[in-house]
Amino acid sequence: MIRARGLSCGYAGRAVLRRVDLHLAPGEFVALLGPNGAGKTTLLLALAGALPALDGAVELDGRDMARLSARERARLVSCVPQRAEVPAGFTVRELVRMGRYAHTNFFGGYGPQDDDAAQAALADAHCLDLAERQAAELSGGEQQRVLLARALCQGRRALLLDEATSALDLARRVEAFDLLARQHQRGGTVLAAAHDLNLAALYCTRLVFLKAGRVALDGPTTDIFTEANLRDIYETDIRVAPHPVTGAPQAHLVPGAGAGASL
Amino acid sequence: MAERGGDMDAPGSEAGRAVCTAPAQNAAQRPCKRPGRSLALGSALLACLLATVVLACGVGSYPSTAGQTLLALLQALGLRAGDAVDPSLAVVIVDIRLARVLLAGLTGASLAVAGAAFQGVLRNPLADSFTLGVSGGAAFGASLAILSGIAGEAALAGEARVLPACALAGALTALGLVLALARAGGGPLSGLRRETVVLAGIVVSTFLAALISLLKSLDEESVASIVFWIMGSFQGRGFEHAALAWPYMLLGAGLVFWRARELDVLALGETQARLLGLDAGRSRLWLLFGASLLSGAAVAISGVIGFVGLVVPHLIRLLLGAGHARLLPASALLGALLLIWSDVAARSVLPGGAELPVGVVTALIGGPFFCLLLARKSLGGKGREGGA
């Protein structure tokens, strides 16, 4: 579905990502993990086509993304950005329907099918109660749910999420990951950048760790979610124990073991 | 793989669906609020505009009764109604008043749509053809054409194609300068930073104002006419000027209206616009080009008229929200109304048949009104939430 080949990417000529190779097969639910500044956001923006590659290439469905039009690309991949400005004067419904921009043709406006898609996305993201509110006046967590709804409205084949649940309370966070899991079960490809290791380990079948702009680890959750790996990546003492209900590995911090200052 | 949420196969989604339907039905009526409101406002504005065309043709220093005005208008439409109107009165009502209503309407609509587009593209509520230097560029281009004699006597008769061309060239040059300046101040990914663009606009318009002053000081005898012209006025303009400008206005309006959805997406900023599939750079250029055509054509027939492009979109945004599919047409209607009545005031307020420049009237109305909007916005920014 999505493949990065030798991808280097950055800002103002300064590379943040260095020669990243990554392949997401259709229907995978992958978490993108790593410490601050590892390049998670940069990789997601590059895979979503918002950031041009300095070197290497991104392929969508086997086609070089650089040759796709912005609309074609947006119909294949939808993305929830980490920091999204929400302008005043739009209702939630309008904001969500903008996800359909790439599906409209140049001459027509938004049609009934676009309204239906927006309605379905609002329902799935549990945002119907917000639909007629002013998007700019929502709380941060509510806005994150709305942006998730917009990404669903845009397309469900491939979802890229950048800290898309960071402002949600616990119940909403589980709700959001349940929703992503449902998309995954129905064949959607999901790549979620997150800081919450345990949530990632709980839901995702595969984890990708970035460190200093390179892929440090990439593999099935059960294989790579180990104490040794996590200590290596995060440079602090971390213990792993099974989840009491699902048995999925869960990470636990150890107080007084912080070594981040030496970074 | 499902495109939409309709065919869910995951367990438990049935329940989710059941939960969703109740608010969904509730919501099915609620979205009608906005469309209903915009429809109501739209038809009210349209009705006002139609009434205005007739009413505005009845005001002026030449004595005319309501009946004569109607007769003259009907006869101008080719209807055989009543006795023939006195030819002088017919000229006054049709060739002077109706023509000015048409010109003021076109200009007001153009300025308001251009203002809305500039504000949308640059995501800055203070963006306007006036503050971006586009009007100044058009004014400079046109006054250069008049003073240098390129346009000459034909320009005054509205026969010269060269005058609007010069105004448009001036408008686009000014826009190019502003964009180049803004580019120089921003990084490659920042696209157009809103502050930079408006600052660049202020620099360019100040520079152009200085150039116009230079033209004025070079030719002392024509100071009065340049001042009057720059102030903005429809005096001495007629159908021939409308004929000159409407193709550019139509083209500009077409470009902007067609891209109304893109304006919405651009409002989200560069990154989100790209993520949603919009080629933001190209879209912005086309929109800016269209808006500049609109304001350049407006300046070419009327001189510089401020505040319409600033106040009208703001007011509509307060009433209808920021969605451009509603904002643009409603702004066009309100802009037309505002400028038609400003022009009626400009030509009938002073005694003895003297006229005020209509730019003075719009500034007198627009300035305080804009302050009111600003005050309301800062005080009541959150107050609107209660109503939603």
Added chain:
Amino acid sequence: MVDDAGQEISLPRPAGRVIALYGAFNEILDGLGRAEAIVARTNADSTPPRIARLPVIGTHMRPNIEAVLAQKPDLVLQMTGRKEASLPVDALKKRGLRVAVFHAASFAELMSVIRRVGVLTGAPAQAEDMVLGMEARLAALDAKVGATAQRPRVFFEVRSPNMLGAGDKGLVAEIIRRAGGVNCVTERAKFARLSEEELLRLAPEAYLIQRGPMNPAPLPLAKRPRLRTLPAAQNGKAWFVDERKYSRPGPQSIDAAEELAGLLHPELAAKTQAKHTAAPKAGARSKDRK
């Protein structure tokens, strides 16, 4: 010697180095035979021809003070009219120059100005001659058109398209009256701003368009569709006239009155054609094109 600003002007001897900040003075001086006393000119003035080569000291409203001082004039002449014209006067006076300010809104005032300029520049006798000549021509004009019962309503366009017309106060108004017409603008001011609509209401029977610096490229009346129903347009009584002749008080103002009388009253022209053959034809150089 008192000027029209009420100030006493006394010169030890007749002025020999004169700068006029208003072009009409040059023509008066030329008429008095004192053109050689002119030492500089404003940017817009080039008559009489001999002053064209003189140094330029700026404009009527904004003379360059330094340039004026550099010419060491013993007399500077200024005409009142626009307010801006009095600003440089104060600046020049502060620097010790003698500046005489005059006002000529009628033939009587104009003649008084000519007499006083004659005194100041040492040509009182010539000034007296010029005034007497003007009085005689005015009297002849009065005799010719004074009795006429038909006095057409006249509009004098000072500037277009942002229309400015001659009001009922000023030399143009008197020229119209002396030439056997009635100014259709009754506002008691030198200029009147008015709209096309107001002009249609006034319905002038004769339409004069001045051409000159104030109105550089006016359209002929026939090319103004919105004024087509004016009686003046329908009767073909619309003419271009020379701004320098009509709007500048000077010796040529009498030519303007005679020319206009010829235009407004062609039926009377035959009587006096022997006397002033040249005037009307030379003046109405471009009759409105059809």
